[in-house]
Amino acid sequence: MDCGEGMQRQFLSMGLGLNRKTTIAITHLHGDHVIGILGLLQTMALSQRTLPVTIIGPSKLKDWLEFTFETIGIGLTFDLNFIYAKEGIVLNEKEYSIKCIRTVHSTESYGYLFAEKERPGRFYPEKALELGVPEGRKWSILQHGRPVFVRGKKILPSMVMGKKRAGRKIGYSGDTRPAERLVKFYTCSDVLIFDSTFSFKDRRRAEERMHSTSYEAALLAKRARVGMLILTHFSARYRSVLPLLKEARSIFPNTVAAKDGMVLEIPQKE
Amino acid sequence: MDCGEGMQRQFLSMGLGLNRKTTIAITHLHGDHVIGILGLLQTMALSQRTLPVTIIGPSKLKDWLEFTFETIGIGLTFDLNFIYAKEGIVLNEKEYSIKCIRTVHSTESYGYLFAEKERPGRFYPEKALELGVPEGRKWSILQHGRPVFVRGKKILPSMVMGKKRAGRKIGYSGDTRPAERLVKFYTCSDVLIFDSTFSFKDRRRAEERMHSTSYEAALLAKRARVGMLILTHFSARYRSVLPLLKEARSIFPNTVAAKDGMVLEIPQKE
Numbered sequence: 001m002d003c004g005e006g007m008q009r010q011f012l013s014m015g016l017g018l019n020r021k022t023t024i025a026i027t028h029l030h031g032d033h034v035i036g037i038l039g040l041l042q043t044m045a046l047s048q049r050t051l052p053v054t055i056i057g058p059s060k061l062k063d064w065l066e067f068t069f070e071t072i073g074i075g076l077t078f079d080l081n082f083i084y085a086k087e088g089i090v091l092n093e094k095e096y097s098i099k100c101i102r103t104v105h106s107t108e109s110y111g112y113l114f115a116e117k118e119r120p121g122r123f124y125p126e127k128a129l130e131l132g133v134p135e136g137r138k139w140s141i142l143q144h145g146r147p148v149f150v151r152g153k154k155i156l157p158s159m160v161m162g163k164k165r166a167g168r169k170i171g172y173s174g175d176t177r178p179a180e181r182l183v184k185f186y187t188c189s190d191v192l193i194f195d196s197t198f199s200f201k202d203r204r205r206a207e208e209r210m211h212s213t214s215y216e217a218a219l220l221a222k223r224a225r226v227g228m229l230i231l232t233h234f235s236a237r238y239r240s241v242l243p244l245l246k247e248a249r250s251i252f253p254n255t256v257a258a259k260d261g262m263v264l265e266i267p268q269k270e
Numbered sequence: 271m272d273c274g275e276g277m278q279r280q281f282l283s284m285g286l287g288l289n290r291k292t293t294i295a296i297t298h299l300h301g302d303h304v305i306g307i308l309g310l311l312q313t314m315a316l317s318q319r320t321l322p323v324t325i326i327g328p329s330k331l332k333d334w335l336e337f338t339f340e341t342i343g344i345g346l347t348f349d350l351n352f353i354y355a356k357e358g359i360v361l362n363e364k365e366y367s368i369k370c371i372r373t374v375h376s377t378e379s380y381g382y383l384f385a386e387k388e389r390p391g392r393f394y395p396e397k398a399l400e401l402g403v404p405e406g407r408k409w410s411i412l413q414h415g416r417p418v419f420v421r422g423k424k425i426l427p428s429m430v431m432g433k434k435r436a437g438r439k440i441g442y443s444g445d446t447r448p449a450e451r452l453v454k455f456y457t458c459s460d461v462l463i464f465d466s467t468f469s470f471k472d473r474r475r476a477e478e479r480m481h482s483t484s485y486e487a488a489l490l491a492k493r494a495r496v497g498m499l500i501l502t503h504f505s506a507r508y509r510s511v512l513p514l515l516k517e518a519r520s521i522f523p524n525t526v527a528a529k530d531g532m533v534l535e536i537p538q539k540e
Contacts, residue, residue, distance in 0.1 A: 006276040074301055
């Protein structure tokens with residue numbers, strides 16, 4: 001999600017492979033969110049990537065990439081699948097979907113919601129054995145959601161498995177003012193990564209520049225009942241982000257400040 | 271000269287100011303030579319730069335920058351003076367000139383020669399006093415190359431000053447195969463920064479990709495009688511550049527391998 005300048009360096013240092021399934025979602029066409037895509041794609045081409053790359057973003061992004069590739073002569077070794085960002089589900093894969101919402105910024109801008117699909121419920125071996133289903137292929141069939149027959153008796157997956165488990169949801173706002181519709185869009189996300197460019201004392205500036213304060217991010221996170229808030233996109237004017245973090249935590253305690261290369265584990269749901 | 275991705279970081283860490291006289295010379299439009307210009311110009315705009323920036327490069331660079339600024343909405347706070355690269359002197363300032371030559375690469379590509387103008391010769395106070403020129407304004411006039419009159423006698427600058435001193439010359443090849451015309455163009459440069467993408471054993475690859483080996487760079491430096499050779503643009507395939515450096519030094523001993531942030535002092539000529 002978004003590619004600031006130099007992101008290929010981070011990408012490589014995090015051990016993310018250059019020839020793995022990759023979807024790049026760009027919120028909007030400001031330089032600090034998009035310049036890094038050129039170097040990343042070029043490095044992928046230099047490493048002879050063959051898998052296509054999916055790119056989601058405003059339609060102008062496609063124009064700019066095409067013009068740039070033509071001018072700069074980056075000979076891509078793989079296809080680009082371009083998906084125009086628009087409100088609603090823009091990508092629907094077997095294991096997850098990606099949903100867009102227009103955000104409130106100085107240019108056409110989108111927020112993203114990355115949502116894992118529901119996972120099957122927990123399998124209870126003792127229940128299966130009790131019903132006479134022997135360990136082996138029939139267990140696997142049940143775990144995959146289909147019924148089996150044991151001595152003429154139909155055994156349903158629901159008889160040996162718990163309830164379906166919800167997938168995880170990660171929200172990412174890009175640059176935006178807070179808005180009621182964003183509360184709804186990000187409701188019950190496990191993690192919300194939100195624009196926190198300014199501190200409370202610079203709230204006027206946040207309005208002018210169409211960004212959010214950390215305080216506003218926290219209010220939104222609280223109202224959307226998210227699991228965790230990650231503040232990001234801090235203005236270079238602040239030597240330390242600690243005051244911004246404190247302001248947010250006064251409203252929404254489970255808040256952290258994003259850092260380059262930060263890794264967070266988001267527990268799966270039971 | 272050239273702007274790879276992330277160059278703004280280097281620019282800032284080297285203490286180069288964002289609002290000082292700046293000329294950017296781009297050799298050609300391959301991503302690793304040009305992507306960084308976007309972030310640099312954007313950061314200059316964010317810091318409210320007011321002085322114009324001069325950019326020298328192939329004409330397509332101007333098209334790409336214009337398209338990019340329009341799409342990405344980098345609101346520049348300063349003017350860009352664009353100079354199309356073409357053979358000959360492209361910029362002539364009071365203290366230096368910049369000269370271009372077409373190089374031999376897979377796209378329209380230029381090498382640059384940054385040449386300081388001649389400086390006035392050394393001023394000899396004892397000679398001036400001997401001729402009766404009192405210390406003060408008249409010394410300054412002589413030092414600036416104009417005659418003065420002392421008791422009706424004309425004193426010429428040449429009577430109190432040494433010979434004019436040659437300016438320094440720095441050559442930069444960008445990406446290129448070696449070529450006879452480059453030998454001539456870079457003759458007697460104090461420093462020549464030259465494409466050394468490959469080692470001797472990969473010389474076939476150097477031909478195919480239209481780059482040079484460190485050995486070829488050294489041969490050219492020797493024939494052009496430059497003061498010092500700086501190898502640069504090493505292929506990522508080499509873990510160490512030491513073998514490339516050794517190959518070059520076997521031909522041209524005064525060779526160094528460029529490093530990020532390297533600072534070299536080029537002594538003024540007497």
